[in-house]
């Protein structure tokens with residue numbers, strides 16, 4: 001075929017494609033499917049039933065996620081859990097998204113009968129299900145596992161290099177745009193020649209992080225075939241496509257798809273007028289024969305790599321509201337574990353016996369659903385043995401619910417501040433708890449890819465597992481609640497009186513160093529078995545625990561602070577070192593306080609020399625001490641109580 005002929009045939013195809021779009025009842029256009037081979041299930045099995053439920057919940061008309069164009073869910077109990085998701089192209093109207101997903105779910109069981117995992121792509125949407133967690137799926141990191149397709153019309157030899165450069169450059173720009181957009185979708189066009197415009201589209205599933213989306217798209221762009229006038233690469237988590245005709249809606253999200261398209265095909269009309277009808281007719285015959293031959297091979301399929309069974313470590317999943325309701329016995333008071341500023345916490349037990357802690361968020365969150373999900377995903381990625389694991393979330397109407405691993409023992413305050421229970425915690429245990437909390441916070445501050453400032457560290461937010469290992473709870477709540485993270489300065493103070501650093505309580509300045517302050521208070525509480533805020537009321541001359549500890553330390557009698565329940569059963573050097581470190585943490589000036597990583601080093605390496613601490617924040621000066629250089633700190637006690645939320649995790 002000559003270049004002219006292929007160009008004309010292209011025009012004809014454009015014409016045909018656009019006339020199809022003006023049909024009244026347009027079905028989604030099937031592209032491809034992949035049935036992962038490894039495992040099958042019997043027709044009458046639980047898995048089959050769960051898959052059925054899953055597919056109908058994906059397509060449920062009451063599902064509010066069509067406007068997100070993305071939804072992920074799971075049904076059933078282990079080992080028959082089915083995970084599933086849908087993704088609609090970012091420019092598709094919610095209405096058509098729903099239609100496409102409904103269509104796809106009906107189609108899929110015919111495409112992949114008996115297979116435990118399947119993926120089916122349509123032009124406008126894709127659905128995917130599996131017997132493993134596919135949320136935040138990172139299988140793209142293991143190289144290509146995509147499906148290529150390309151137009152059969154080749155770009156002419158002399159243009160091919162320049163063409164590839166233009167395609168890749170356009171797609172790379174799109175990739176940057178998509179990775180930075182919460183929808184993880186971008187389209188754009190560029191002029192290749194005055195008469196030929198390149199149109200490109202890239203999309204990731206929005207559960208991917210920015211980095212993962214970017215990585216996935218790099219693969220999807222590098223592997224994109226560019227010798228033809230159009231091509232695409234479909235991967236489970238992202239896709240890329242370019243054409244030399246406009247194949248997407250340029251005004252996404254605002255208008256529904258143009259169906260039927262009136263007056264929007266002016267370019268097609270112009271082309272139709274310009275191209276001689278005779279030529280068109282001739283070409284039509286040629287192209288028809290040509291197409292019939294190639295129809296089968298248009299999508300050259302490269303099968304996906306086999307199913308990997310690594311349950312995604314992220315594990316943040318959407319839970320079904322009804323399942324949560326059942327697990328908590330309709331949020332019955334007998335299952336209530338606690339009540340805090342962010343909402344009530346319930347114990348939930350699923351029919352399989354798996355226990356979870358369910359935090360039913362109060363309605364004051366200013367977050368949209370999308371932002372909420374994004375933040376939950378981010379926080380669920382934070383995994384450390386000293387952090388309470390966020391398992392997922394649930395949304396239904398106005399309800400927003402977070403689902404956490406259930407930690408069997410109660411929180412640290414329950415043990416520490418109870419005259420009977422504190423005997424359960426001897427010094428060895430408490431020392432281990434201090435180390436564990438420090439490592440948990442260090443992870444939040446440094447070792448995770450994000451810097452998470454806890455802002456509400458306190459004994460009530462340290463949970464103890466069956467072996468009395470500490471797990472920090474309630475981190476990331478500021479993110480999930482949409483409290484501004486970029487401003488290290490907030491009017492919305494979410495700390496707890498007694499643990500807040502002076503600069504946070506007074507001015508709302510938070511930083512890693514305000515967490516360090518709270519950690520210091522916590523260590524003093526763990527050592528003494530006394531609450532920072534309570535001492536003040538007991539003994540006015542002593543001020544608070546921080547003041548009391550500082551005075552003892554200054555007099556060289558810091559061991560008087562030690563919880564009498566230890567009797568003599570403790571390592572003097574360990575305890576004095578911990579008190580010293582705690583005093584470094586509660587120093588008044590944030591910059592004087594050590595970082596969390598320095599603290600962990602000081603705790604683990606006894607040969608590291610400790611600096612001499614300066615006076616603590618919230619230091620209550622006695623009359624003799626008033627002459628000191630610092631101004632009167634008692635003003636700090638007049639923090640507006642109403643702005644302080646005390647958060648009890650469970």
Ligand SMILES: *[C@@H]1O[C@H](CO)[C@@H](O)[C@H](O)[C@H]1NC(C)=O
Nearest residue numbers: 036037038303304305306307
């Ligand atoms: C799929 O299963 C068939 C039959 O069990 C086998 O011959 C084929 O190699 C499998 N394909 C893959 C990609 O695992």
Ligand SMILES: *[C@@H]1O[C@H](CO)[C@@H](O)[C@H](O)[C@H]1NC(C)=O
Nearest residue numbers: 041042043044045046047048
């Ligand atoms: C499923 O069907 C097979 C044969 O039709 C039968 O042997 C098996 O017991 C059935 N299983 C269940 C769970 O009903």
Ligand SMILES: *[C@@H]1O[C@H](CO)[C@@H](O)[C@H](O)[C@H]1NC(C)=O
Nearest residue numbers: 138139141142143305308310
């Ligand atoms: C895939 O990559 C992950 C890390 O992202 C690795 O742990 C896993 O072993 C890889 N699997 C295969 C089959 O290469």
Ligand SMILES: *[C@@H]1O[C@H](CO)[C@@H](O)[C@H](O)[C@H]1NC(C)=O
Nearest residue numbers: 173174177186187188189190
């Ligand atoms: C498309 O790309 C151009 C040039 O890079 C840019 O100016 C424009 O903002 C982009 N359009 C969209 C919708 O991103």
Ligand SMILES: *[C@H]1O[C@H](CO)[C@@H](O)[C@H](O)[C@H]1NC(C)=O
Nearest residue numbers: 010013014151229230243244
């Ligand atoms: C390429 O092939 C597809 C599928 O047949 C067709 O819709 C399209 O119009 C062709 N041309 C271009 C430029 O993509």
